[in-house]
Amino acid sequence: MKTRSLTLTLALGAAALTLPSLGHALDARGAQALAQSKGCLACHAIDKKMVGPAYKEIAAKYRADKTSEAKLVDKVMKGGAGVWGQMPMPAQSVTPAEAKTLVAWVLSQK
Numbered sequence: 001m002k003t004r005s006l007t008l009t010l011a012l013g014a015a016a017l018t019l020p021s022l023g024h025a026l027d028a029r030g031a032q033a034l035a036q037s038k039g040c041l042a043c044h045a046i047d048k049k050m051v052g053p054a055y056k057e058i059a060a061k062y063r064a065d066k067t068s069e070a071k072l073v074d075k076v077m078k079g080g081a082g083v084w085g086q087m088p089m090p091a092q093s094v095t096p097a098e099a100k101t102l103v104a105w106v107l108s109q110k
Contacts, residue, residue: 031105038094040102046109053084059109072103 036043043051062068076099081088094102 002085026110028105031101034098035102035105038102040092040099043089051087052089055106056109059107062107069100069103069107072106073099076102 010103035044044053044055046055048054049057049085058072062072065071074095075089076092079091079094092099
């Protein structure tokens with residue numbers, strides 16, 4: 001009986017260790033789906049420049065800047081131009097929470 005209990009305990013412990021990574025994967029898929037539904041992927045791609053810069057490029061540029069998330073959330077909501085060339089990014093029709101989700105996902109690209 002002790003062996004069975006120990007086996008169950010170890011199995012539950014191992015499962016618990018995988019949950020954070022599973023949650024992150026689900027969050028990433030949700031954020032990518034949000035980007036698709038909001039039209040972000042019409043101008044941006046994860047790994048290549050389109051009308052706007054690639055998300056991996058954006059993540060690399062802002063990786064060391066601890067204030068970048070707030071700046072980029074503001075830029076998504078209000079629009080901007082000049083950082084990546086002359087093509088402006090118009091203000092996006094997203095809530096602050098959606099903008100934060102999108103920016104966190106973009107900044108997580110490696």
